[in-house]
Amino acid sequence: xxxxxxxxxxxxxxxxxxxxxxxxxxxxxxxxxxxxxxxxxxxxxxxxxxxxxxxxxxxxxxxxxxxxxxxxxxxxxxxxxxxxxxxxxxxxxxxxxxxxxxxxxxxxxxxxxxxxxxxxxxxxxxxxxxxxxxxxxxxxxxxxxxxxxxxxxxxxxxxxxxxxxxxxxxxxxxxxxxxxxxxxxxxxxxxxxxxxxxxxxxxxxxxxxxxxxxxxxxxxxxxxxxxxx
Amino acid sequence: xxxxxxxxxxxxxxxxxxxxxxxxxxxxxxxxxxxxxxxxxxxxxxxxxxxxxxxxxxxxxxxxxxxxxxxxxxxxxxxxxxxxxxxxxxxxxxxxxxxxxxxxxxxxxxxxxxxxxxxxxxxxxxxxxxxxxxxxxxxxxxxxxxxxxxxxxxxxxxxxxxxxxxxxxxxxxxxxxxxxxxxxxxxxxxxxxxxxxxxxxxxxxxxx
Numbered sequence: 001x002x003x004x005x006x007x008x009x010x011x012x013x014x015x016x017x018x019x020x021x022x023x024x025x026x027x028x029x030x031x032x033x034x035x036x037x038x039x040x041x042x043x044x045x046x047x048x049x050x051x052x053x054x055x056x057x058x059x060x061x062x063x064x065x066x067x068x069x070x071x072x073x074x075x076x077x078x079x080x081x082x083x084x085x086x087x088x089x090x091x092x093x094x095x096x097x098x099x100x101x102x103x104x105x106x107x108x109x110x111x112x113x114x115x116x117x118x119x120x121x122x123x124x125x126x127x128x129x130x131x132x133x134x135x136x137x138x139x140x141x142x143x144x145x146x147x148x149x150x151x152x153x154x155x156x157x158x159x160x161x162x163x164x165x166x167x168x169x170x171x172x173x174x175x176x177x178x179x180x181x182x183x184x185x186x187x188x189x190x191x192x193x194x195x196x197x198x199x200x201x202x203x204x205x206x207x208x209x210x211x212x213x214x215x216x217x218x219x220x221x222x223x224x225x226x227x228x229x
Numbered sequence: 230x231x232x233x234x235x236x237x238x239x240x241x242x243x244x245x246x247x248x249x250x251x252x253x254x255x256x257x258x259x260x261x262x263x264x265x266x267x268x269x270x271x272x273x274x275x276x277x278x279x280x281x282x283x284x285x286x287x288x289x290x291x292x293x294x295x296x297x298x299x300x301x302x303x304x305x306x307x308x309x310x311x312x313x314x315x316x317x318x319x320x321x322x323x324x325x326x327x328x329x330x331x332x333x334x335x336x337x338x339x340x341x342x343x344x345x346x347x348x349x350x351x352x353x354x355x356x357x358x359x360x361x362x363x364x365x366x367x368x369x370x371x372x373x374x375x376x377x378x379x380x381x382x383x384x385x386x387x388x389x390x391x392x393x394x395x396x397x398x399x400x401x402x403x404x405x406x407x408x409x410x411x412x413x414x415x416x417x418x419x420x421x422x423x424x425x426x427x428x429x430x431x432x433x434x435x436x437x
Contacts, residue, residue, distance in 0.1 A: 117315055120276050123302040124309040125329030125378045135328075139319050 001184065001193050002172075007200060010177040013088055014156035017095035018103075018149055025100055025148065029107035050162075051101040059165025062094055066166075090167035091174045095159040099152035106151055110144020111137070143215070150212035154205050177201050230382060230414045232256070236272045236282035236292075238265075245269065249433040253414045255404075257429035259422075264436025266418040270384045273416065274309050275302035286382065306337065308375025312387040314367035316359035322370050323355045329378025337379035345373045349403065365396030372403060382414040383407070389424065404428060 028047055032040065050058050066073040066084045076082045084090035114137050122132045160178040167174040169183060181197045184190040232251040237244070245265030247258070258266045271277035273284055275291065283293040291300050308329075316325045326342060346352045349369045359367060368388055375383055385404070389397045405428065407413050419425050425432060 115315075117311070117313075118317060120302075121309065121311065121315040122317075122328070123276065124274050124305075124307060124384075125374065126303045126306075126332035127328075128301075128303055131332070136317060 001180070001190075003193070003196060003200070005172060006175060006177055006180045006197070007204075009088060009172070009175070010157055010204075013091045013095055013176055014153050014159075016089075017092040017099060017156045018153045020092065021096040021100055021103060021152060022145075022149060025103040025152070026107055026145065028100075029104045029111055029148075032104065033108045033111040047104050048101045050098050055098065055159075055161025056165050058097060059094060059162035062090075062097065062162065062166040066090070066093065084167070086167050086170055086174065088167075088173055091159075091163045091176060092156075094162040094166045095156035098159050098162055099155040102155050103148040103152040106144050106148030107141070110141040110147070113144070114140045146215045147212045150208050150215070154208040157201070157204055157208070177204075230287050232382075232414070232416070233283070233285040234269075234273060236269065236279040236284060238268060238272065238277065238280045240265065240268060245436075247433065247435055251414075251416070251431060251433070253412065254430035255408050255415045255417050255428045257425040257432045258416060258418045258435050259425050259429075259432050260420065260435035262420055266420075266435045267386050269435060270309070270386050270416065270418055274307060274384055275300060275305050303332075306379065306381045308378055308380030308383045310368070310371050310375050310383060310385045310388050312390050314359075314364075314371035316362075316367055316370055316374070318359055320359075321355070322351065322357050322359065322362070325359065325370055326355075326373050326377055329374060333377075333379035338377070339379060340376050342377065345377050348376075348406070349373050363396070364392050365399055368392065368396075368400055369403065372400075372407075376407070376411075376413075380413070382416070384416050384418075386418045387420070389419075389421075401427065 028043070031037075032044055032047070064070050066076075068074065068077055068083060068085055073083065073085070076084075084093055118140070119132050119136055122136045123129075127135065157176075158178055159176070160182065163174065163176065164179055164182075169175055169179050175183065177197060177200065181194055181201070184193045184197065230253050232249070234251075235248045237246045239245075243263070243265055245268045247265075247269045249256070258269055260266055268277055272279045273291070278299065279292065279294065281294045283295070284291040290298050291305055292298060316322075317328065320328065326345065330338060330342065346355070349372065351366070351369050351373060354362065354366055354370065359370070362370065372388075388404070389400055392400060401424075404415070408415065408428070417425075417428060
């Protein structure tokens with residue numbers, strides 16, 4: 001069992017999942033925090049859905065949509081020659097969907113926490129709405145955005161059900177840490193491997209959480225703000 | 230400088246209406262709490278849209294419901310000093326002071342950072358974070374920030390309300406100096422009669 005390869009694959013899948021999801025998560029968080037539109041409650045519920053749905057159902061839905069016979073999957077395959085099926089990119093997509101609710105939630109809270117009166121003050125000082133966004137709203141919500149990214153990363157590292165349903169268990173391609181642990185558990189005499197993989201999992205997740213907390217603190221040391229977790 | 234304000238706005242159960250002409254100096258908008266004095270300032274600043282009316286400053290039309298003119302706040306060239314200083318918590322004092330200064334067109338800037346710092350006596354605060362300032366210090370920085378943005382006039386919303394007696398006197402002197410030395414017109418909201426009598430050259434009653 002190639003433990004180094006498994007860890008690297010997991011980090012790659014989670015990293016790509018989080019970086020790819022960031023812009024969408026931020027737009028959704030912004031719409032939910034600031035927007036007023038019909039169907040907002042429905043959008044809110046849809047974003048949160050992967051959190052409460054059995055992961056195997058999320059995986060199956062991904063299979064329906066992005067599988068080679070699914071509407072999106074066929075389109076991608078016909079026009080771009082690209083497929084998620086049985087590829088690490090599919091594992092990243094599954095991880096992204098599962099991480100999305102956590103990321104949106106953290107970002108939304110931090111956007112909602114920005115004092116709108118500071119934005120008004122900036123307007124009277126000559127800033128256009130776009131400039132207010134870049135110089136006031138975004139910097140003030142950065143800790144939450146970082147916290148959301150790190151939480152999403154930690155969630156992605158642990159993703160199992162949707163991934164194994166969607167892209168199966170292929171060593172070197174879709175066999176991430178949790179799936180490797182599951183596989184090892186099926187084989188007699190692999191307790192040592194399971195222990196090692198599990199310890200690495202604990203270390204990575206703990207590291208991610210501590211990192212997000214440190215980032216948030218460092219950011220607001222001088223500004224008298226509380227931590228974000 | 231002349232102001233010509235005639236605005237109305239329904240806000241929940243409160244009907245806010247103000248109609249006045251004013252020249253330079255300090256014009257106090259005076260009246261009981263909840264009468265909508267702050268809303269009138271917000272309408273002049275462009276932060277709240279009147280249901281009806283017009284706002285003209287020195288011949289420039291800032292708002293007119295009849296013709297649909299409504300300049301956004303960033304083009305009204307005013308400085309707004311709020312009751313709670315509203316400094317940007319993620320910028321040091323220097324960054325706060327220069328925020329509007331950098332956004333103003335060079336020909337609109339009439340005060341330098343050095344001048345403002347000396348005028349307000351805040352040189353020792355430049356590298357501090359807003360969270361570490363006292364109420365009086367924060368309010369002086371907020372006034373400096375408004376002056377440095379190239380404002381043609383100031384709006385002040387109860388700038389002394391959250392200060393203790395000693396700090397009040399300090400800020401009152403600063404406001405008098407802006408009136409007498411800089412000759413900058415100020416629309417000043419207050420519910421404190423003594424404050425208004427001391428500062429204002431004319432009084433507009435709101436909500437009577």
